[in-house]
Structure formats: structure tokens, C-alpha cells
Amino acid sequence: MKPPRMGSMQARLTLLLGAIALLVSSVAGATLFWALKREVARQEITEASGKSELVEHLIDMQGGAGGLDELAAALDGMRAGHGHLGIWIEDGRGALLYGGEPPRILQALPGREVVLQAADGARLRGLRMPLDERLAPGGQLTVAVGTDAGARLLYAYGTALLLICALWVGATVMLAAWAVRRSMAPARRLSEQAARIQPDNLALRLPLQDTDRELHDLVRSFNRTLERLQAAYQQMEGFNADVAHELRTPLATLINGTQVMLSSPREAAELRDALESNLEVLEDLKTLVNDMLFLARADRGERAAELAPVSLAAEARRVAEFYEAALEERGLRLRCEGDAVAAANPGLLRRALANLVSNAIQATPRGGEIVLACRQTPAGARAEVRNPGPPIAPADLPRIFDRFFRAGAPHAARGEGHGLGLAIVRAIALMHGGGADARSDAAGTVVGITLRGPDRANITEK
Structure with a gap:
């Protein structure tokens, strides 16, 4: 069996912050690179547009096809100072009138913009437009500028961006590790304080003072x-x-x-x-x-099994018959009144009622009357036993359902029972999804249990 994997919150937070820094820097770098690339392309198109206007002006000055030689000389002079400038003139049939070997069109963009590759492999960006009808009817004029300078600028800029992003992410991870470790210090202190709690000092508590708000809960x-x-x-x-x-x-x-x-x-x-x-x-x-x-x-949370609709009055009468001899011996009377129906295990219910009656018999003075009352309540079915015995001290009343507890003397001499009767009553009530309670005053003591009503969804048919 493999040992369980131990995760580290500090490592996860550090990596998460590093991943966020990488994402943000990547998006920012890509945005900046895209903006610069668009600007370089715009500058190249602007330059090509300016050159095309100059070429059109020269064409207008020649005034027709007879001036093609003079136009070629003028264009050669213009290109002499711009090694990255390309000019091509085609007639209506596609024959090249000027410019040498025609370029290959790599991409035709919206409008007149094109991306070309010259015969020598150079990459250019320019404009392709219809030619003046006087020079070559139906012809095309292509003016483009080289993109090498822009490509070198973008390469240098991209390299710098990558280096800056790497340094930024590295610095962010280191600072995040320091910040997370510092932020986790209160949790480590609480862990050290919790480790000092032992069975012999369970009264110790973790301090709330000077604790971060996130750790309060x-x-x-x-x-x-x-x-x-x-x-x-x-x-x-x-x-x-x-x-x-x-x-x-x-x-x-x-x-x-x-x-x-x-x-x-x-x-x-x-x-x-x-x-x-x-x-x-x-x-x-x-x-x-x-x-x-x-x-x-x-x-352990065991629930009562074999539940069925049970009449509390019928079970109360059975318990009364069982204790008839004991009641007569002590000179007591037991009166059953009311009725209710509960979803209960009959044997466990009789045991709870018997314990309540037995407890009342021991507490009732001779000649007294015990009342076993049953009634239906919004919470379910309730059965309670009232006895006119002496009141239980307020300090003892909350503990009468504790195991081995005897009111007034926790370790009194052994008499009838072991002090587990009322503890069993409460356990039976809890096993049926109910509860037990008690109250006591000068008029006597009332101990009762509440059980759920006969909900068919919770009844197991025999």
C-alpha cells in the first residue's frame, strides 16, 4: 500500500502565484509584441504608399508609353538609394515592363496590401494598384519595401520581452515563496501550540488573540x-x-x-x-x-430496528401489570392516561417505560400515586412518568441521565439497580430519533421521552 501523498499549501500557493505571474506576463508580452508588429507593418505600408505616390507622379510626368525609357531611368535613380525598395510594372497581358524578375505573392491582404518574396528571397510588404491607362492600359503597379529591418526589430524586441518575462516570473516566484511562508507563520505557530496539548492538559486552548481573521473560524x-x-x-x-x-x-x-x-x-x-x-x-x-x-x-449511533406503529397506552398497561405486585407491596398506585402512536421497537419501548416506572417507584413515598401519561405532540409521541416524591436538587437534575449517577450521592451504597436505568431510557429515545428530559419541583418529578411519529418511511416491516 502506497503511503498517502502529503501536499504542501505553501508550495501550491507559490506555484499558483508563479503561474499567475507567467500568465499575466505572457499576455502582456504578447499584447506588446502584437502592437509593435502592427506598428512596424503600418510603417512599412506607409513607406510603400509614399513611394507609390512618387512613382505615380513620375509616370504622370512621362506622359505615355514613349517615355518608358525615361521612366525606367528615373525609377532606377530612385531605387539607387533604397536597396530594400522593389518596383514592378506589368502591362495588361501580365508582361513585365519594369522591375526585373517578378516577385511571388505570399499573401494578399484586404485592400491593395500584399506580402511578396523577391527573386533573391527577400521578403517585402507593399501595395499593388492599377496602372495609369496612358502608360499600359490594364496594367498593374507594385511598390514594396523590405521587411528585414522590421523583422530584426521584432526579433530583438521579442528576445528582450522573453528575458524580462523570465526574470519577472522568477522574481515573482521567489517573492511569493517568501510572502507565503511569512503568511503561513501563524498557522505553524497554531500547529506547534496544538501539538503541546496532551491528555493531561486538555484544558489548554488555542489563543484567538493576535490570530489572523481567516484563522478565527x-x-x-x-x-x-x-x-x-x-x-x-x-x-x-x-x-x-x-x-x-x-x-x-x-x-x-x-x-x-x-x-x-x-x-x-x-x-x-x-x-x-x-x-x-x-x-x-x-x-x-x-x-x-x-x-x-x-x-x-x-x-456508537446504532438505531432501533424492526420499527412498527406502537400504541403507547397499550405498552403502558403492560408495564403497569408487570409492576402490579411491586406497587402493591409499597402501597402505591399507578394510573395510565392518554394515548399516542409512535414508530418504535416494542421491546425497547417497554424497557424504557419499565425503567421510568421503576425509577418512580423508588422515589415515591408510601401511599403516593404515579401517573404514566401519553400524548401526541408535533414532534411525535411523548410518554412521561410523574411521581410525587421529593424534588431533585437543581444541580443534580441535568445529570440524572448520566451513567451510574444517583442523585445526592454518586457513589451511594448499592441498592436496586446500578444507576443505569435513566441512561438506558435516554439511549432508547435517541435510538428512535427522539430525546429524554426531566423537570422537578415541590409538586414532584416528571421524567419523559419523545419518539418520532409513525412515519412509514422509517418503519421496517416484519
Whole structure:
């Protein structure tokens, strides 16, 4: 497996700025070169136009074909001082009257402009126009000037442009590398500060002061992530301590009871009683482990399966029948009222309602009445259990759904349950896309859950 490729933001920014500089300089250089080339061509055409006017003037002065020899002598004199000047005169049949070997037309441009190649290979630019009827009816006059001087100028100019562009791009890349490195310094400092955060100092946060505006959102998000991580880490430490506390007592009971049984010979009846007692402790531990595994699955985001439309009132009556003996023993009454339909797993829903009722039974004084109320809400279906027991302290109320939490005494002596009942209630609600809440005052305590309504899109048929 190949290692992942590590990109560099600094290198990408430097190359991007270099590419932008290359593009801009190329466009600017090409524009300047194109403008100069047009100007050189215009100057050549202007010169050829001036020469053609002079030739036409000389033709007018000769006044006819009989003066062709005098015209040729005048044209030879004009060309004597301009080695790059070409003049050709053709009659109506295409026969050459003056100029030597005719040139080859390379390009005919709009209007009368043409680009030519002379017999000696020289490149010329000029004008081709009809000739005066008095000299050669239907003839053509071609006047052109050499482009060598303009080509040499364009070559020198283009070479200078390329050199300047190369120096410009090189300087831009070096300056961009320096500027990007300097701009990335705050990110490197934040990275160094983040590297110093360890499990034993999760309270550290990245500073927002003197941080560039572009990094503020990143720093805030990182600090919020650290807060969640710190809370999760502290919760895990507390959870581990609570698990150790919960397991220590039953394990000590098993060890001590077994050591006592092994310390001397025992009758079969005594051994049987000891094994039955150990089995009760082991069953209790099994329940604790199963509850912890259930909560772990819920923490991983596991969703409730086999959802179906369920009547909360029907499940409430089943729970009430199950706790009938316990209620009678404690002298309590359980009243079910209302109804609602939710998309739920019936077994998980009954477990949540049973935990709520069990928690209320433990908190309600003898002779009290517990109410299990169900109703439909805009958010879905809600079930809540009200008990007239003593109010929960405001500091403890937000934590009653935490694992192993017992109001007023986090590590109280073991009684009924392990302090996981309400944590399981909240987990079941979350697995159904809902939530759990609680409120408490002098009139009593209300703990409830909200589940989604019977949305068919979320129901798995059996």
C-alpha cells in the first residue's frame, strides 16, 4: 500500500502565484509584441504608399508609353538609394515592363496590401494598384519595401520581452515563496501550540488573540472540538471509575464468600447455599455488563430496528401489570392516561417505560400515586412518568441521565439497580430519533421521552 501523498499549501500557493505571474506576463508580452508588429507593418505600408505616390507622379510626368525609357531611368535613380525598395510594372497581358524578375505573392491582404518574396528571397510588404491607362492600359503597379529591418526589430524586441518575462516570473516566484511562508507563520505557530496539548492538559486552548481573521473560524472550531474531547475524556474517566466502583463490591463478595467456603470442610447444603448466593451476584454482574454493552452500542449511533406503529397506552398497561405486585407491596398506585402512536421497537419501548416506572417507584413515598401519561405532540409521541416524591436538587437534575449517577450521592451504597436505568431510557429515545428530559419541583418529578411519529418511511416491516 502506497503511503498517502502529503501536499504542501505553501508550495501550491507559490506555484499558483508563479503561474499567475507567467500568465499575466505572457499576455502582456504578447499584447506588446502584437502592437509593435502592427506598428512596424503600418510603417512599412506607409513607406510603400509614399513611394507609390512618387512613382505615380513620375509616370504622370512621362506622359505615355514613349517615355518608358525615361521612366525606367528615373525609377532606377530612385531605387539607387533604397536597396530594400522593389518596383514592378506589368502591362495588361501580365508582361513585365519594369522591375526585373517578378516577385511571388505570399499573401494578399484586404485592400491593395500584399506580402511578396523577391527573386533573391527577400521578403517585402507593399501595395499593388492599377496602372495609369496612358502608360499600359490594364496594367498593374507594385511598390514594396523590405521587411528585414522590421523583422530584426521584432526579433530583438521579442528576445528582450522573453528575458524580462523570465526574470519577472522568477522574481515573482521567489517573492511569493517568501510572502507565503511569512503568511503561513501563524498557522505553524497554531500547529506547534496544538501539538503541546496532551491528555493531561486538555484544558489548554488555542489563543484567538493576535490570530489572523481567516484563522478565527478554524481556531474556534478546534477549541470547540477540544471542549467536546475534554468532556468525553472526563466522562470516560468518570465512567471507568464508576464501573470499577460498581464491580468492586460484587467481586469482593464473590471472593470473600469463596475463600470462606474453602477455608475449611463444608457440608453440601452450605456449599449449595454459597453457590446460590454467588449465582445471584453473577446474575447481577451479567445484567450490569449487558446494560453497559447496550449503552455502548447506542453511543456508537446504532438505531432501533424492526420499527412498527406502537400504541403507547397499550405498552403502558403492560408495564403497569408487570409492576402490579411491586406497587402493591409499597402501597402505591399507578394510573395510565392518554394515548399516542409512535414508530418504535416494542421491546425497547417497554424497557424504557419499565425503567421510568421503576425509577418512580423508588422515589415515591408510601401511599403516593404515579401517573404514566401519553400524548401526541408535533414532534411525535411523548410518554412521561410523574411521581410525587421529593424534588431533585437543581444541580443534580441535568445529570440524572448520566451513567451510574444517583442523585445526592454518586457513589451511594448499592441498592436496586446500578444507576443505569435513566441512561438506558435516554439511549432508547435517541435510538428512535427522539430525546429524554426531566423537570422537578415541590409538586414532584416528571421524567419523559419523545419518539418520532409513525412515519412509514422509517418503519421496517416484519
